Structures are given as C-alpha cells and as structure tokens.
Amino acid sequence: MSAPTTFFISGASPLGGDPTNLRIEHGVITAMGADAAPEGAQRVDAEGLVALPGLVDLHTHLRQPGAEQAETVLSGSRAAALGGFTCVHAMANTTPVADTAGTVDEVYRLGIDAGYVDVRPVGAVSVGLEGKRLSEIGAMADSHAQVRVFSDDGHCVGSSLLMRRALEYVRAFGGVVADHPQDDELTVAAQMNESELSSRLGLTGWPSVAEEDIVARDVLLANHVHSRIHICHVSTAGSVDFLRWAKKRGMPVTAEVTPHHLLLPEDLVSGFDARFKVNPPLRSTEDIEAVRLGVADGTIDIVATDHAPHPPEAKDCEWSAAACGMLGLQHALRIVQMTLVDTDLLNWADVARVLSTTPARIGSVATQGRPLAVGEPANITLYDPAVESTVEAGQLASIATNSPYLGMSLPGSIRHVLFRGRPTVLDGTLQPASESALKGVTS
DSSP states (O other), rough: OOOSSEEEEEEEEEETTEEEEEEEEEEEEHHHHSSOOOOOOOEOOOOOOEEEOOOOOOOOOOTTTTTTTOOOOOHHHHHHEEEEEEEEEOOOOOOSSSSHHHHHHHHHHHHHHSSSEEEEEOOOOGGGSSSBOOHHHHHTTTTOOOEEEEEOOSOOOOHHHHHHHHHHHHHHTTTTEEEEOOGGGOOOOEEEOSSSHHHHHTTEEEEEEHHHHHHHHHHHHHHHHHHEEEESSSSOOHHHHHHHHHTTOSSSSEEEEEEEHHHHOGGGGGOOOOGOSSSOOOOOHHHHHHHHHHHHTTSSSSEEEOOOOOOOOHHHHGGGGGGBBBBBGGGGHHHHHIIITTTTTEEEEEHHHHIIIIHHHHOOOHHHHHSSSTTTOOOOEEEEEEEEEOGGGGGOSSSSOOOOTTTTTEEEEEEEEETEEEEEEEETEEEOOOOOGGTTTOO
C-alpha cells in the first residue's frame, strides 16, 4: 500500500501563536484552521507544539566525498532532519574539493538519494581552496546543483584581489561569497582565544583582531563592487560592532553566528577536552553577550551550525594535534531556545527568521523558508519547547560523536518534521526516506 499523501496536523501553534490545524496534500499546505481531518489523511498531533518553517542551515560540513569515516551526505542529512532542518548547504572542503561542476553535482545527487533534506552544495571560491586561482564559479552556477553560495570555508580568501574578483563574478547571477574571516598571519599555531586564560594554559592565542580585520576588508570590498558578502561564524564583539556600523550605512553584508558561540565560553578549554576545540575558538563571556545581542538587533542575520564532524582519532588526542570542529545540526534549535528565546532576546517568529527564512533568502533557495500559509510548500518543523533532556551519544545520527553538548541538559525537543509534505521525523523518530517525495525537485 502506498504511503499517504494527505496529512492533518492538529493543534499546532504557528510561530508560537494561536493553535490551528493544517492540511497537507501532495506536498503543499492546502488549508489552515480546518475542523476535521479529511478521510484517509494521516493525523499528526501537534497540541502544545510550535510550528516553524523547516529550518535551513547555510553552513554544514557533510565530508562526502573523501571523508566518509566522519560523515556522509546520508548520515548528515539524517542528523539534519532530527534537528528540524529541511535544507542544508554543504561546504566545499571535501576531497576532491567542490570546485567543479562535476563535484557539486555529485553532492547534489547524493542529497537527492538520501531524501531527508534539500542538500545545496557550496562551491569553492578558489581551486583546491588554495587561494590562488578562481574556481569554476560560472560552471557551478550553471550546473544541475545551481550553486549560489561560494566559500573556501576552513580557509580564508587571503588575497584581497582574488576576493574582489570572486565578488565581481558572483554578482552577475546574484550569488554570494561566504568568507571564513581569519588573518592567517595573526593565527599561526593558534590553539584558543587569545586571553589571560591562553597565557595561563600556555596555548598560542587566536586574537579577536584576526577575525575583525578580515570582516572589515570583506565588507569594504563587497561595498566597493556592489556585490554580496556573507561573514561566516562571527565570534567577537569587535566584529559585531563593525557589522553594525556597516549595516547602518547600507553595505551589502549578511552574517551568521554558530550555536556554540552563543553558548560555550573559552573556560571550557581548561580541561583540554578537544570536543571544545573549534575555529574560530570559543571566546569570552563578553563576546558571547555581544553576539547574542547582535542576533537580537539584526546585526547578525542568521544562526548557522558549522556542523563539523570528525573521526575519533582526530579528537581523541593531544589538544595541539586535535582537529577543530563540533557537531551542531541536531541541537541547534535547542541551543537557540536556551540562549535567545528563554533569555527573552527572540520570540518564535524571530527564530523562524534567523533559522529558516533569512538563510533560505541568502542561499537563494526559493522553496525553503516559506511562510506557513495556504499554497506554500509543506516544509514544517514541529517543536516542543516545554520539555528538557540530556544529550547522549546514542542519540546522535552522525557517524562522528564530537558533540560539545554531550552530558548537557538542554530545553526543547524536535517532535515532527515534514519535508515536501512527507514526514522525515515523527514523534522524535527518524522515518524512512520516501523516493516518491523526491520527484520534481526544483530550486
């Protein structure tokens, strides 16, 4: 017997507002407020749950091709679905690097085969992420994947001239360059945030100015050539201050902050647990407060996970030898609730803006981040903010286990997720992907 194509969601609270019912037919919201489920519909009880547009992550590392021991497109897609996401952007630092049309199309096809979320490949800015020559930007933009976001993330585009050329190139088709703001000359052998603590621990510091000077350069270049720049993983108060200055002047910049930079302070490094080693590093409590306020006032546009899985051997080693990066997809919404909603900095409509609507707009994904309204695609996340639970390794869908949240008690629970009108998560449990739900994929 074929799976139902009609769903009836009862008692959901769109953006935390008044409860209502939603009817889903053939992947589209066809009614809101209907009193009864139509005959043959699968009923989804959403009483007490906040309904959000499916979450969109602009910054995910899925590792495939080349590092499948850490993550695959399938395992990362499953983690994304369990985190309430219906779309992720897969960064280009794979092996081979996603710097050609062939490679981005491979990642795109793997996402379709996985079937849990839209997987949008991010194209490399430079060949091999080496910062010397522009990649096949035009070919990737014209590929089946229709790439619109380009980044050497993990590496800063160090050459101002190359960054200018990239910004000029993407302007022609409305693309965006997402840069990793790190001045390499100021961060040689850096191991953590430069501070009194780094001196006491004897670790080479990563100074705030090494982020801030690249943020300023990128924004000024983008403004000069009238093209879009997106700043990855903002982590310092100085970066927030400069972005606020730039936005007041109408400069074409957007920016993101990660869940871990909203929550985790540099003090956690004192135990030399490599789960807390990340680039940019965990910062001071003053920086954490600044980035939270930056999200609250719109200076920072979105929250993006920078989901970075690693195999055990890359983390179970000496601090200095450990890889940088943390898992983030499954717990991003819960961290946003803890740091921004429960602190009264954001409401649920704001959460939809920073975790769905705006990242979809920045990434030019027309079918994602849509309002919960009749006629719109049924990409829906149903979330229970009233519960709390402890994060355990056995709950992780990723192949890797380098989550900084293990053992922490976090608020909230992803209860149900619909992707193109099909459930990927029901009652908190991952569902089998539906091949029929993947036909007719469009941007």
